[in-house]
Structure formats: structure tokens, C-alpha cells
Amino acid sequence: MEQVLSxxxxxxxxxxxxxxxxxxLGVNKSMVSxxxxxxxxxxxxxxxxxxxxxxxxxxxxARVAMLASAKDDKRAxxxxxxxxxxxxxxxxxxxxxxxxxxxPDGAMAGTKLPKVVTDPHILEYLDPxxxx
Numbered sequence: 795m796e797q798v799l800s801x802x803x804x805x806x807x808x809x810x811x812x813x814x815x816x817x818x819l820g821v822n823k824s825m826v827s828x829x830x831x832x833x834x835x836x837x838x839x840x841x842x843x844x845x846x847x848x849x850x851x852x853x854x855x856a857r858v859a860m861l862a863s864a865k866d867d868k869r870a871x872x873x874x875x876x877x878x879x880x881x882x883x884x885x886x887x888x889x890x891x892x893x894x895x896x897x898p899d900g901a902m903a904g905t906k907l908p909k910v911v912t913d914p915h916i917l918e919y920l921d922p923x924x925x926x
Contacts, residue, residue: 797858798836802829804848819843835863 802815806826809815816823819840828834841859845852857877864870 795832795862798832798862799830801836801841801844801848801850801855801858802826804850805844808847808849815844815847818847835859 806812806815809818812826812830813823816826819826821840825834829836829840836859838856838859841855842852845855848855857873860873861870864873
């Protein structure tokens with residue numbers, strides 16, 4: 795519920811208040827009040843519309859809405875596992891893409907990384923004369 799309140803508060807502040815937020819979302823101000831109080835669930839589509847106003851991704855906003863409306867703790871835990879696996883898969887995919895691109899036969903083979911890199915595992919890709 796705290797995350798729902800945070801999402802609504804940030805979006806409301808960006809819009810200039812609950813009335814302006816309601817107009818932006820195409821709902822009554824009472825709907826915003828009901829969602830804020832927890833008497834009405836935050837629909838995923840409204841959460842997604844609030845995401846840019848609140849400065850978060852639409853995926854995070856959808857996650858907040860889905861977890862808040864989960865029928866019980868078991869369902870919430872199931873949803874969290876799905877979200878975690880999706881995030882983990884994205885991170886692993888990005889890492890693999892970097893490894894392939896920077897590898898000896900990759901599209902970026904021989905590309906020097908920025909001098910700000912200090913991780914010893916990454917420094918091996920830098921030109922030794924440029925290493926700190």
C-alpha cells in the first residue's frame with residue numbers, strides 16, 4: 795500500500811494536486827481519493843499512466859498495482875518471483891550482449907572502455923598506457 799501511496803503522491807504533485815491528476819487520468823477526484831485510501835484498487839492501466847508523472851518506469855508502476863491488488867500473500871510472492879525472474883533475465887541478457895560485443899571476435903573488439911572504469915576484470919580491455 796505504501797508504494798501505491800507513493801506513486802499517487804508523486805503523480806499528484808507533478809500534476810498540481812489530486813484534482814489535476816484525476817483530470818489527467820480521466821477519472822473522478824473521488825476515484826483518486828478511494829485509491830489513495832485503499833478503498834479502491836489501483837488499476838494497472840492508471841498506474842501505467844501515472845508512471846511518467848511519478849518518474850518511474852511503466853513496468854515498476856504495473857508491478858506496484860499488481861502487487862497491491864494480489865488476493866493474498868501467496869499470490870503476491872508468486873508475482874514477485876515472476877518480476878524478479880524477468881528482471882534477472884534482462885540483466886543476464888545485457889551482460890551476455892556486452893561479453894559478446896567486447897569479446898575477441900565481437901563487433902566492438904578492440905574498443906577501449908572509458909578511463910573511469912576501475913574494475914580490475916574490466917581494466918584488462920583498456921590500453922595499458924591509459925590505465926590509471
